[in-house]
Amino acid sequence: MTFTVQQFQALLPLVITCATSVLVMLSIAWRRHHAFNTLVCMLGLNAALVSVYFAAQVGPQAVTPLFIVDGYSLFFTGLILAAGLASVTLINTYIDSFKYNREEMYLLMTIATAGGIVMASAHHFASLFIGLELLSVSLFGLVGYSFHRPRALEAAIKYLVLSATASAVLLFGIALIYSQFGSLAFSEIGPQLHEDARPIVLIGLAMLLIGLAFKLSLAPFHLWTPDVYEGAPAPVGAFLATAAKVAVFAVTVRFLLLEAIGALQIPAIFHTLAAIAIASILVGNLLALRQNNIKRILGYSSIAHFGYLLVLLLTGGPVFGVEGFAAYLTIYVVTSLSSFGVVTLMSKCGQDRDADQLHDLRGLFWRRPYLATLMTVSLLSLGGIPLTAGFIGKFYVIVAAMTFQSSWGWAMLAAIVAGSAVGIYFYLRVMVNLYLAKPGMHKFEAQLGWGQHTSGLMVLCASALVVYIGVYPETLMQLVQIAKAAGVQ
Amino acid sequence: MLEAIPMEHGLALAGVLFSLGLAGVLIRRNLLFILMSIEIMMNSAGLAFVVAGSRWHQPDGQIMFIFVLTLAAAEAAIGLALVLQLYHRYHSLDVDAASEMRG
Numbered sequence: 369m370t371f372t373v374q375q376f377q378a379l380l381p382l383v384i385t386c387a388t389s390v391l392v393m394l395s396i397a398w399r400r401h402h403a404f405n406t407l408v409c410m411l412g413l414n415a416a417l418v419s420v421y422f423a424a425q426v427g428p429q430a431v432t433p434l435f436i437v438d439g440y441s442l443f444f445t446g447l448i449l450a451a452g453l454a455s456v457t458l459i460n461t462y463i464d465s466f467k468y469n470r471e472e473m474y475l476l477m478t479i480a481t482a483g484g485i486v487m488a489s490a491h492h493f494a495s496l497f498i499g500l501e502l503l504s505v506s507l508f509g510l511v512g513y514s515f516h517r518p519r520a521l522e523a524a525i526k527y528l529v530l531s532a533t534a535s536a537v538l539l540f541g542i543a544l545i546y547s548q549f550g551s552l553a554f555s556e557i558g559p560q561l562h563e564d565a566r567p568i569v570l571i572g573l574a575m576l577l578i579g580l581a582f583k584l585s586l587a588p589f590h591l592w593t594p595d596v597y598e599g600a601p602a603p604v605g606a607f608l609a610t611a612a613k614v615a616v617f618a619v620t621v622r623f624l625l626l627e628a629i630g631a632l633q634i635p636a637i638f639h640t641l642a643a644i645a646i647a648s649i650l651v652g653n654l655l656a657l658r659q660n661n662i663k664r665i666l667g668y669s670s671i672a673h674f675g676y677l678l679v680l681l682l683t684g685g686p687v688f689g690v691e692g693f694a695a696y697l698t699i700y701v702v703t704s705l706s707s708f709g710v711v712t713l714m715s716k717c718g719q720d721r722d723a724d725q726l727h728d729l730r731g732l733f734w735r736r737p738y739l740a741t742l743m744t745v746s747l748l749s750l751g752g753i754p755l756t757a758g759f760i761g762k763f764y765v766i767v768a769a770m771t772f773q774s775s776w777g778w779a780m781l782a783a784i785v786a787g788s789a790v791g792i793y794f795y796l797r798v799m800v801n802l803y804l805a806k807p808g809m810h811k812f813e814a815q816l817g818w819g820q821h822t823s824g825l826m827v828l829c830a831s832a833l834v835v836y837i838g839v840y841p842e843t844l845m846q847l848v849q850i851a852k853a854a855g856v857q
Numbered sequence: 858m859l860e861a862i863p864m865e866h867g868l869a870l871a872g873v874l875f876s877l878g879l880a881g882v883l884i885r886r887n888l889l890f891i892l893m894s895i896e897i898m899m900n901s902a903g904l905a906f907v908v909a910g911s912r913w914h915q916p917d918g919q920i921m922f923i924f925v926l927t928l929a930a931a932e933a934a935i936g937l938a939l940v941l942q943l944y945h946r947y948h949s950l951d952v953d954a955a956s957e958m959r960g
Contacts, residue, residue, distance in 0.1 A: 494921060501928045508935045515942055522955045525939050529891055529952075532932050533882055536898035539925060540875055543902050543918075547868060547909030552917055568868075595958045 371431075378429035378437035380419040381445050382485045388412025389478040396471045406460050409474040413456065413481065417449045424850075433553055434495040440626070441489035443694055443851035444618040447701060448488060451610035452481035454705045457826045458603035458712045461815075465718030466514065473513055477607065480506040484615035493542045493552040496619055500538070500583070503612055504531050510607070511600040514717050523599020530582065530592045538579025544572030554627040562630020573631060577641070583616045586678065587647035590671045594659070597667035602715050602722045605663055606708035609670050610701040617677060621693060625686050632682065641682055642776045648675030649787040656794045662711060663724040665794060666704070669750055672787055673700055676765045679780045683772035684764075687852065692764035694851040695844055699749070699757040702833045706746040709827030710739055713814045723812035726798065731806030736814050740802045742831040749834045751795040752788055757837035760844070762788065867908030874901035888943055888950045892936040899929045 376383075388409060395408050420442055428438035435441075456477050463470045483502025490496040508531070512524025542552070548569050549557050561569065578589065585593040597605050624631055632638055652672030659665045677700075680693045714723035714732075723729070733740035749758035762784075769781040818824040837844050874897060881894025903925040910918015940950065947954040 494917075494924065497921070497924060497928075501931070505928070505931050505935065508932075512939065512942075518946065518955075519958065521939070521942050521946065522957060525888065525943065525952060525955060528932070528936055528939060529882065529895065532895045532936075533879070533898065535928070536875070536878070536895060536902055539899065539902035539921075540871070540905060543871070543905035543909055543921075544868070546906065546918065546921075547864060547912060550909075550913035550915065552921070598958055 374426040375429050375431045377426050378423050379431050379435065380423050381416045381442075381449065382435075382482065382489070384412060384416040384419050385449070385478060385482040385485055388416065389475060389482060392471075392475045392478055396475065400469070400471055402464070402470055405471045405474055406456070409456055409478055410453070413449060413453045413478065417446065417453065420446045420449065430491070431489075434492045435486075435489040436491040437489050439850045439852075440622065440690070441618075443848075444488035444614060444697075445485050447614055447698060448481060448484040448611045451614065451701050451705065452477060452484070452607065454709075454826050454830065455603050455607040455611065458606055458709055458823045461821050461823045462601065462603055462712050462715065463717045465716040467516075467718065473510065476506040476509045476513075480510065480607065481611060484611050487615040487619045490619050490622070491554050493546070493554075496623075497539065497542070499615065499619070501535065503615060504535065504583070507531075507604075507608065507612060510604045511596055513604065514601045517599070517720055519599040519721070520601070521599075523596045526592050526599075527596045534579045534582030534589070537575050537582070541572045541575025541577075541579060544568055544575065548572070554623055558623075558627035559630070561628045562633055565634050570634070570636065573634075573637065574640075577637070580616060580620050581644060584613060584620070584674050585667075585671050586644050586674055587651045587671065588644070590648065590651065593671055594655075594664040594667040597663045597670075598661055598724065601717060602663070602708055602712040602724070605666070606705055606712065609666065609704045609708065613670065613674065614697050614701060617674070617693070617697065621681060621690065625681060625689055629686060638682065639776070641678065642780060645675050645678035645682060646780060646783040648672060648678065649783045650675075653787040653790040653794075657790065659794075660726045661724050662726060662729065662798060663722065665798065666707060669791070669795075670704070672791060673750075675787070676762070676784060679784065680765050680768050683777055683780065684768040688768060691845075691848050691852040692768055694848045696761040696764055698844060698848070699761040699834075699837060702830050702837070703746050703749040703758060706742055706827055706830035706834060707750065709823070709830060710743045710746070713739065713818050713824060713827060714812045719812075726801050727807070728810065728812050729798070729801050730804050730810075732802045734806040735810075736818070739814055739818065742827060743802060744799055745831050745834055747795045747799050749838065751792045753792075755835070755838045757834045757841075757844075759838060760841045864908055864912040867911075868905055871901045871905035871908065874898075874904065886951050886953055888936075888940050888952050891952065892933065892940070895936075896929055896933065899925055899932075 392409050395405055424442050430436050480503050483499045486499030508528045511527050512520050514520045582589040649672050652668045656665050656668035684692050749756035752758040752762040769777050878894045878898035885891050903922040906918040906921040
C-alpha cells in the first residue's frame with residue numbers, strides 16, 4: 369500500500385500527538401523537570417491543534433482502510449485536542465503540590481488524547497477498538513493517579529473492572545458481527561445491517577451498543593460515573609467529562625448515523641435506545657438531587673446530558689443530527705471545562721481530597737468574586753438558561769424531538785422538559801451556596817492571583833465562550849458546518 | 858483442519874466462556890479473581906474472532922486476537938498494580954473493603 373503525501377498531511381494531528389507522547393516520555397527519562405516537561409507536552413499538543421488546519425486543506429482522505437479524515441473527523445479531532453490541552457493546563461498548577469512523580473500525568477494525558485483522535489477518525493472496528501483502549505487504559509492510570517487518597521484507589525478499581533468488562537462485551541459484539549459479514553469496515557457492514565438482521569447480528573449489535581453505552585455512562589450502565597468522577601483528580605474529571613466522552617460519542621455517531629443508518633430502523637434497537645435515552649435523562653437529573661458533592665453532581669449531570677444527546681442522535685437524522693450534536697458537544701465541553709476548572713483552581717493534589725463538597729464552595733462569592741461568577745455562568749449553562757451556551761444546545765435537542773412526529777418523539781420531549789426542570793433546581797442549589805454568608809473557617813482557597821496562571825486564564829476563556837456562544841451563536845453554527853458538510857456524503 | 862468444525866460450535870464455546878467470565882466478575886469479590894474473570898472474557902472474544910476469521914479465510918480475526926492479547930496484557934499490568942495498592946492499604950484483596958462511596 370502506498371502512502372501519499374496528502375494522506376500523511378491528513379493524518380498530521382494524530383502523528384504529532386503520538387510523537388509528543390514519545391517526546392514527553394523521553395524528556396521525563398532524561399530529567400524530571402516539571403516545567404520543562406509541561407512545556408514539551410503543551411507545545412506538542414498546540415502544534416497538533418494547529419496541524420488540524422493543514423489537514424483540512426487536503427480534503428477528505430481515506431488513510432488505509434482504518435481511518436478516514438474528513439470534516440467530521442477533523443472537527444472532533446480539534447475538539448478533543450482543545451479539551452486535552454485545557455486539561456493539561458489545569459493539571460499544571462494543580463499537581464505542583466504532589467509529593468510523588470508528577471510528570472507521568474502529562475504522558476498519560478497525551479496518550480489518551482491520541483486515543484481520542486484515533487476514535488474520531490476511525491472507520492473500521494480495529495481502529496475503533498485501538499482508539500478506545502488507548503483512551504481507557506491511560507484513563508485507568510489517570511483516575512488512580514493521586515493514589516495517596518483512598519477514594520482514588522477505589523475509583524480506579526471500579527473504573528478498571530467496569531471498563532474492562534465493557535470492552536470485553538464490545539469486543540464479543542464485534543466478533544459476532546464479523547462472523548456474519550466477513551468484514552470489519554464500517555462502510556461494508558453498514559448497508560448490510562438493515563437488510564440482514566439475523567438474531568446473531570442483533571445480539572452482536574446489542575453487545576456493541578452496550579459496550580459503547582458503558583463508556584458514555586448512559587442510564588442502566590451509569591453506575592460507575594459518579595464514583596469515578598468523585599475519586600479522580602479534578603483535572604482528570606474534566607478530561608473524562610469532555611475529551612473521553614466526545615471521542616466515544618463521535619465514533620458512535622459515525623457508525624450509527626453516517627454508516628449504518630439502517631440499524632436505527634430496526635424496531636428493537638430503536639425502542640431500546642429511546643428507552644435508554646429517557647432513562648438517562650430521568651436518572652441523571654433525579655439522582656443528582658440528593659448529592660452534596662459537586663463532582664458527583666457534575667457526573668450525574670453528564671449522564672443526563674448524554675441522554676439529551678442520544679435523543680438528538682435518534683430523532684435528528686444524518687443532517688440535522690450531526691449539526692446539532694457537534695454544536696451540543698462543543699457547548700458541553702466548554703461548559704464542563706469551566707465548571708471542573710473552578711473546582712480544580714480551588715484544590716491541590718497534595719491535600720487529602722479536592723474542594724468538591726458543597727460547603728467548600730460556601731460563600732465563595734465573598735472570597736473570590738470573579739471565580740464564583742465563572743462557576744455561576746457555567747452552572748446556568750449546564751441548566752440550559754437563555755443567554756448562556758447551554759440554551760442553544762437544548763434548543764437543538766428540542767427542535768429535533770419535536771419534528772420527529774412519533775409517540776417516542778413526544779415521550780422523549782416530555783422527559784427532556786421534566787429533566788430540565790429538575791436540573792435547574794439542583795444547579796440552583798449549588799449556586800445558592802456560592803452566595804451564602806462566608807463560613808468562619810474553610811479548608812480550601814484558590815490562590816490570590818489565580819487569574820494570572822495559565823489554568824486560570826483557560827477557565828476565564830472557557831466561561832467567556834459560554835457567554836459568547838449563548839449571546840451570539842452564529843459563530844458556532846458556522847463552525848459546525850465543517851462537521852455537517854461531511855455528514856451529507 | 859478447522860473446516861471440519863462448524864463455526865457455530867466455535868461461537869457457542871466462546872459464548873459459554875464469555876458467560877463464565879461475566880459470572881465471575883459479578884460473583885467474585887476477590888480482586889485477583891475478578892481480573893482473571895475479565896481475562897477469560899477477553900480471551901473468549903478473541904476466540905470468537907479467530908473462529909470467525911477462519912470461516913471467511915481472512916487473517917483479520919487473528920490480527921484482532923493479537924490486539925486483544927495486547928489489551929489484556931496492558932490491563933493486567935495496571936490491574937496488578939492496583940492489587941498491590943489495595944493490599945497495602947487494607948491488607949485484604951476483597952473489593953468490598955475499599956467500597957466507601959455510595960449514592
